[in-house]
Amino acid sequence: MARRNKMTEQWHCIGCGVTIQTTDPNELGYTPKAAIEKGLENEEMYCQRCFRLRHYNEIQDVALTDNDFLQLLNEIGKTDALIVNVVDIFDFNGSLIPGLHRFVGDNPIIMVGNKVDVLPKSLKKPKLIQWMKERAFEEGLRPVEVLLTSAKKNQEITRLLATIEQYRKGRDVYIVGVTNVGKSTLINQIIQQATGVKELITTSRFPGTTLDKIEIPLEDGAVMIDTPGIIHRHQMAHYLGKKDLKIVAPQKEIKPKTYQLQPQQTLFLGGIARFDFIKGEKSSFTAYLANDLLIHRTKLEKADAFYEKHVGRLLQPPAEDELAEFPELVRFEFSIKERSDLVFAGLGWITITKPGVIAGWAPKGVNVVIRKALI
Structure with a gap:
């Protein structure tokens, strides 16, 4: 059932553990007031993000502060995992995570350029991939693979899953990206293809923060972990x-x-x-x-x-x-x-x-x- 903090009279989402709030739809823990009343009746209190994930397989972006994300990156660097870094091919510079190369350690990185569906047909994709590799190298990243996908059009998702399987070798997979790159849509496509499991929400917050991560179970007991998006200050979108x-x-x-x-x-x-x-x-x-x-x-x-x-x-x-x-x-x-x-x-x-x-x-x-x- 929903958990209540008697000291603060606050409710917490039973999906991700975040404190429920009703004021800001763009912040963690948002739940409409009507949903809270229904949740009290059913003794099941979910934030809107977890509710949509649970019932519709939809994942919403949650923006974090720079300090929050720094803490998240530090946590990833301590694990033995495969990192999938989603970027926007139309905003490559603006969608790179600042300092990512310093935190991933020896963990391999697959770089995924999203939104390939809007490229003109005259563009040769190998040229774009080569440019992305060169730019990644300039930023200190050494991706083991660079792939192009369209989360919106469900293009190349099967190939992405096969590449993830090739490199993860039984390890967990962290999917990271800044806001507005289509990471959540990509995760939704992966969920549809990679698992039929209904109970997708697990609680696992990093020490000292209110961050939530959503874990998608894989067949061998490992998990694919969706991380909240960071706001990159130099994106045109902002x-x-x-x-x-x-x-x-x-x-x-x-x-x-x-x-x-x-x-x-x-x-x-x-x-x-x-x-x-x-x-x-x-x-x-x-x-x-x-x-x-x-x-x-x-x-x-x-x-x-x-x-x-x-x-x-x-x-x-x-x-x-x-x-x-x-x-x-x-x-x-x-x-x-x-x-x-x-x-x-x-x-x-x-x-x-x-x-x-x-x-x-x-x-x-x-x-x-x-x-x-x-x-």
Whole structure:
């Protein structure tokens, strides 16, 4: 039955042990008041997250503070386990867990690039995997495998499970990732394919915290452990509301858009990013961005004034009512020698076909990087 703390008159979820609260749906332990009344009648008190997991096989993201996650990583580093690190292929830099390589120890890592379903068919996946490996190496990670999946479309999940089985060798599996990478959707697909067990919730909290981890039993007695997502401060997703995020984050297969630009011309990607063609020959530039994100062209000399006048209105997102909290755009300049992609973390990329000088602008804290063209 539900457990009550008589000292504080608080209820605790019998699924994960977290303290029940009714005020903030985005925080741990949230339960609607009506559900509490029903839980008291049945003597079964679940937080909304555990209730949905128990009845619908749905797992919700739970965001942790940096200190909470640091404690979680320390715990993982002390175990002998396989680590599955889920990242967003459209926000690779923003979805890397800071310092992960320092905590995993000798535990092997499988890196999973999610949201492959929205990539244009012209992109060669081996090139993307190679780029992901190189970027991971730069961050100190040495994944034993890099896979591409679509949790939303249930693509490559069977292959992922086979790869996990290949490397875990009887050990537990920790699935880790920052928020907004699709980790929970991926876990839901894994649950459907890997186990028919109904009682999926087990209580296991780390010492000194209110963190919960959800354990999915495997056939040999080991468990696959879903860990709550950490908030990465440099994700594009954290600067936008849910409505705008649906416009910016690709939802369907990207349809490339090509622009013929003269030097000293600018493209605005809504009001959240900007591309300047500073020097070079007239050439084509192809944008691989969400299909609903509007692009506006103007002269470079007028770009600052154009942005100041139209951001939040003609240049959306961000919406006008979100401008007060939206960061300033920061400029990154690059000299291009070969066919390259200018990557806006969390948005997509623009392919530059000829040598020249270009600049990319993004909200302060969001990365803009150059890579060898993938297409």
